[in-house]
Amino acid sequence: MSEVSAGRLEIARLSTADADFETRLDALLAWEGVSDDEVQRRVADILEAVKTRGDAAVVETSNRFDRLSASSMADLTLGPDRLRQAFDGLPEAQREALATAADRVRRYHEHQKPESWQYTEDDGTVLGQQVMPLDRAGIYVPGGKAAYPSSVLMNALPAHVAGVGEIVMVVPTPDGVLNELVLAAAHLAGVDHVFTIGGAQAVAALAYGTETVPRVDKIVGPGNIYVATAKRAVFGQVGIDMIAGPSEILAVSDGGTDADWLAMDLFSQAEHDEDAQSILVSWDGDHLEAVGEAMARLLPTMEREAIIRTSLAERGALIHCRDRDEAVALINRIAPEHLELSVEAPQDWLPEVRHAGAIFMGRYTAEALGDYCAGPNHVLPTSGTARFSSPLGVYDFQKRSSLIGCSAEGASTLGRTASVLARGESLTAHARSAEYRIRD
Numbered sequence: 001m002s003e004v005s006a007g008r009l010e011i012a013r014l015s016t017a018d019a020d021f022e023t024r025l026d027a028l029l030a031w032e033g034v035s036d037d038e039v040q041r042r043v044a045d046i047l048e049a050v051k052t053r054g055d056a057a058v059v060e061t062s063n064r065f066d067r068l069s070a071s072s073m074a075d076l077t078l079g080p081d082r083l084r085q086a087f088d089g090l091p092e093a094q095r096e097a098l099a100t101a102a103d104r105v106r107r108y109h110e111h112q113k114p115e116s117w118q119y120t121e122d123d124g125t126v127l128g129q130q131v132m133p134l135d136r137a138g139i140y141v142p143g144g145k146a147a148y149p150s151s152v153l154m155n156a157l158p159a160h161v162a163g164v165g166e167i168v169m170v171v172p173t174p175d176g177v178l179n180e181l182v183l184a185a186a187h188l189a190g191v192d193h194v195f196t197i198g199g200a201q202a203v204a205a206l207a208y209g210t211e212t213v214p215r216v217d218k219i220v221g222p223g224n225i226y227v228a229t230a231k232r233a234v235f236g237q238v239g240i241d242m243i244a245g246p247s248e249i250l251a252v253s254d255g256g257t258d259a260d261w262l263a264m265d266l267f268s269q270a271e272h273d274e275d276a277q278s279i280l281v282s283w284d285g286d287h288l289e290a291v292g293e294a295m296a297r298l299l300p301t302m303e304r305e306a307i308i309r310t311s312l313a314e315r316g317a318l319i320h321c322r323d324r325d326e327a328v329a330l331i332n333r334i335a336p337e338h339l340e341l342s343v344e345a346p347q348d349w350l351p352e353v354r355h356a357g358a359i360f361m362g363r364y365t366a367e368a369l370g371d372y373c374a375g376p377n378h379v380l381p382t383s384g385t386a387r388f389s390s391p392l393g394v395y396d397f398q399k400r401s402s403l404i405g406c407s408a409e410g411a412s413t414l415g416r417t418a419s420v421l422a423r424g425e426s427l428t429a430h431a432r433s434a435e436y437r438i439r440d
């Protein structure tokens, strides 16, 4: 099928029966942002500037890219009193909603807490694993095109549950506009430091440290291509969680879900960013038409119409497949950040869904509920990386050390095995170190 407009809606319409389906799907899924040469160059320059000139470079780049007029980092630093003031000043309904979301997110993540463990072998040798939190984590809260108080909770609360010693948050404030909900969420989630900086300069400040911004052990959180590219570049200097780029939704419908509901679910991710991706798959052609019509009708009512329109035109699609099996194959091929299973018995699909950041089951489970308050994390792998990455979680803020404690008898037994293998590698010191402990 070719590109068509439903009303004034421009969106790709694909059919798995078309000869060029594979090529068109590949083109649709490619997100070249992170490997774009110009972006790479710009990010490399910013990283180098911050690494060598610290605060001065952070201030300069923030003024430039976020249209600020800061004269020093003091202008880009918020203390605990300012965060509390934001929380106390919220209208009651917002304070309650934030607290409800925080409670649910915290409770969900408590279930993820991995425990240290040990076991003792017959000869008294102890083996195990010790789990420890990171000393200091940096959380990136996006803020270029929208403000994300929910992302403050999603980043900071699992860090807290993990027992991280210090949480440093960065968030851009384009044109100097502070978002009170974001600051209130930082207060509620127990963030230790807040710097109103974003983009590659914020990632660099966290990775290398500056006179003002403490260097962290790991940087987590989503962001645009500048943030994603910078995170990838500083990996190794610090840990990173994943590349969480522009939002995505793949909805699969059996035709039984209200077309307006699905249209709005697709819009909900498209409104994040022109680079966001919204795809609907169904084997019911009439239903796809109905959703296309609903989208065309509802689009002019959206506050972020322009962003949604571009996102749908550039990266959206309505895909007609033959049957349920083809829908499952598409899910695993696309490996979406968010998968909505808008079908009759979603649980039956689970054993076959191998790749998806988060799976929303059934017609009532709007993806947007997961964005804010269902409980699971909304920082999720994008661009097909759900093939090998998982949602942000408590485990991202911890690391594991192996434990090995040999009894005299265990050292002797293991020493014989180690000696043979070490001599096979011609590593004599290894062999003799083990052999000293072998009993006659």
Ligand SMILES: NC(=O)c1ccc[n+]([C@@H]2O[C@H](COP(=O)([O-])OP(=O)(O)OC[C@H]3O[C@@H](n4cnc5c(N)ncnc54)[C@H](O)[C@@H]3O)[C@@H](O)[C@H]2O)c1
Pocket (backbone or CB within 6 Å): 042, 065, 066, 141, 142, 143, 144, 145, 146, 148, 151, 172, 173, 197, 198, 199, 200, 201, 222, 223, 224, 225, 226, 227, 244, 245, 246, 247, 272, 273, 275, 276, 378, 379, 380, 382
């Ligand atoms: N996957 C998730 O969990 C998740 C959650 C929320 C948001 N998101 C995504 O995060 C992204 C947020 O992007 P955003 O732009 O709104 O905010 P952002 O905070 O990621 O980026 C804003 C920063 O980008 C930098 N920047 C902008 N233009 C630049 C340029 N030309 N050169 C150098 N630097 C530049 C600026 O420093 C600015 O502070 C969206 O794509 C959204 O879909 C993802």
Ligand SMILES: N[C@H](CO)Cc1c[nH]c[nH+]1
Pocket (backbone or CB within 6 Å): 148, 150, 151, 246, 247, 248, 269, 337, 371, 378, 379, 380
């Ligand atoms: N959909 C985003 C994750 O891709 C998270 C979010 C925050 N606010 C609204 N949505």
